[in-house]
Amino acid sequence: KNEVEQSPQNLTAQEGEFITINCSYSVGISALHWLQQHPGGGIVSLFMLSSGKKKHGRLIATINIQEKHSSLHITASHPRDSAVYICAVSRAAGNKLTFGGGTRVLVKP
């Protein structure tokens, strides 16, 4: 069983729509990370959170430690948001990231 599961695997939205990506994990963690992978392959860190909620621009990330679940929301989606969004966790015992399989998001104009 994968330690980090994401859903959906693929998502298509119309410009302006609200998007939610979900992440569930099965191990104890020190932090959960949301990352964005561009079509060219580069990976950018969006959020690192261990409790509650964080917001940056149109992106919101939430985490429920008790339920071992996190969501990434994109409000007023735009075609430039098209990318693969990856959930990853770091565990208390070390710094390495364990990655989910990613959610491919396509926002159509």
Next chain:
Amino acid sequence: EPEVTQTPSHQVTQMGQEVILRCVPISNHLYFYWYRQILGQKVEFLVSFYNNEISEKSEIFDDQFSVERPDGSNFTLKIRSTKLEDSAMYFCASNRGSVYEQYFGPGTRLTVT
């Protein structure tokens, strides 16, 4: 803004050859990582490095792999005898510590023929 850099961006090599992938982490960072992503698959952890030694490595990181920080700025990943299955995108990352986010380099695409 400081960034992690990696060279080369693309390396093509023949099976059995040695390759060295190079990374320059952000200068005040203390923890360094290598990850890889086989085409169409998720990103996988290879190795972490702190205080001039390996702090953790995965099952993938066998005797064919080694890492080095030769001069205080570069962080290298060496594959001694490449196999076809080593073809992947290799990402270097660094951070200031376990409570900080990791910054990724742009990746090196390794193609083994």
